Amino acid sequence: MEKLDLHPRIMLALKKSKLKSFPEILSLSNPDLKRATNLSSRDVQILKGAVAESIPMLPIVTGGFISRGITEIVGESACGKTQLCLQLSLMCQLPEEAGGLAGDTMYICTEDAFPTKRFTQLIEAWHQKGIWKKLSDGCLQPGDHVYIEHITDVESLIVCLERKLPVLIKRRKIKLIVLDSVAALFRSEYAIEDTLLRSKHLSSIAKELHHVNMHYNIPVMCVNQVTASEKSNSNIPCLGLSWANHLTTRIQLTKVEQTALPPSVIELFGPHVSFRNLEVVFAPHIPQTVIPYIINNDGVKGISLSNILM
Numbered sequence: 001m002e003k004l005d006l007h008p009r010i011m012l013a014l015k016k017s018k019l020k021s022f023p024e025i026l027s028l029s030n031p032d033l034k035r036a037t038n039l040s041s042r043d044v045q046i047l048k049g050a051v052a053e054s055i056p057m058l059p060i061v062t063g064g065f066i067s068r069g070i071t072e073i074v075g076e077s078a079c080g081k082t083q084l085c086l087q088l089s090l091m092c093q094l095p096e097e098a099g100g101l102a103g104d105t106m107y108i109c110t111e112d113a114f115p116t117k118r119f120t121q122l123i124e125a126w127h128q129k130g131i132w133k134k135l136s137d138g139c140l141q142p143g144d145h146v147y148i149e150h151i152t153d154v155e156s157l158i159v160c161l162e163r164k165l166p167v168l169i170k171r172r173k174i175k176l177i178v179l180d181s182v183a184a185l186f187r188s189e190y191a192i193e194d195t196l197l198r199s200k201h202l203s204s205i206a207k208e209l210h211h212v213n214m215h216y217n218i219p220v221m222c223v224n225q226v227t228a229s230e231k232s233n234s235n236i237p238c239l240g241l242s243w244a245n246h247l248t249t250r251i252q253l254t255k256v257e258q259t260a261l262p263p264s265v266i267e268l269f270g271p272h273v274s275f276r277n278l279e280v281v282f283a284p285h286i287p288q289t290v291i292p293y294i295i296n297n298d299g300v301k302g303i304s305l306s307n308i309l310m
Contacts, residue, residue, distance in 0.1 A: 085221055089105040101176060276292070
């Protein structure tokens with residue numbers, strides 16, 4: 001509580017009120033907080049804003065994704081896979097001291113057109129809140145550093161990885177490759193008797209991605225979907241072991257079933273917030289773990305629910 005950057009008048013009123021924790025403050029309605037502190041309506045708003053900003057937002061996967069190998073982001077629809085990739089595409093452009101790679105992104109779309117509207121909204125949100133200016137030198141134009149390729153079949157993807165991508169890497173400062181998504185190309189192209197051909201194509205794609213990653217030291221992020229499992233009555237990643245054996249890291253995103261939200265959560269995130277979980281299924285650099293997160297105008301944010309709900 002002492003770390004709150006507030007006017008001494010508000011801090012003194014807070015001390016006299018005997019409110020001892022952030023959740024306790026956020027759980028009170030504005031009128032109740034006014035009565036407890038004898039503060040004005042404006043001061044109550046300032047107090048709640050300062051408390052909300054002090055709730056820790058956790059860095060996803062303890063500081064970032066590993067640069068070696070292929071990292072898969074897998075999950076059901078509308079859980080934030082593409083959103084996370086767009087955010088990484090922005091982060092990639094930032095200076096290294098700000099957590100970026102000071103480079104450009106090659107974004108390969110195989111399912112839908114590149115989500116320009118959502119990407120623009122993310123850029124605008126970062127500009128409005130001063131995030132981009134704070135993290136960059138102010139000279140970067142974020143929309144100019146993402147190179148988009150739209151591919152609709154497996155053969156074209158292999159040609160892109162073998163020929164087009166190396167040329168682009170030599171001409172531009174490519175520091176991140178996003179494939180969104182790998183599963184889309186394998187949904188209906190193969191009959192049951194073509195299992196071996198499907199496996200061969202998956203291996204060819206993985207081989208080219210690993211080659212680019214190792215030769216140029218460029219992180220590779222691949223989006224994958226899930227499918228229902230009859231045995232376990234749950235969702236499992238598409239493409240099976242033929243693809244999974246080529247992965248270095250698997251990150252699974254899932255929606256969280258939630259009942260009525262407590263007042264403290266509504267005060268902090270709004271009444272329509274949806275919580276999701278990011279699970280590290282396997283990775284060479286961190287243990288298996290689950291991190292709750294939300295998606296707002298700024299992008300994907302890890303959160304510490306224990307600090308909010310306790």
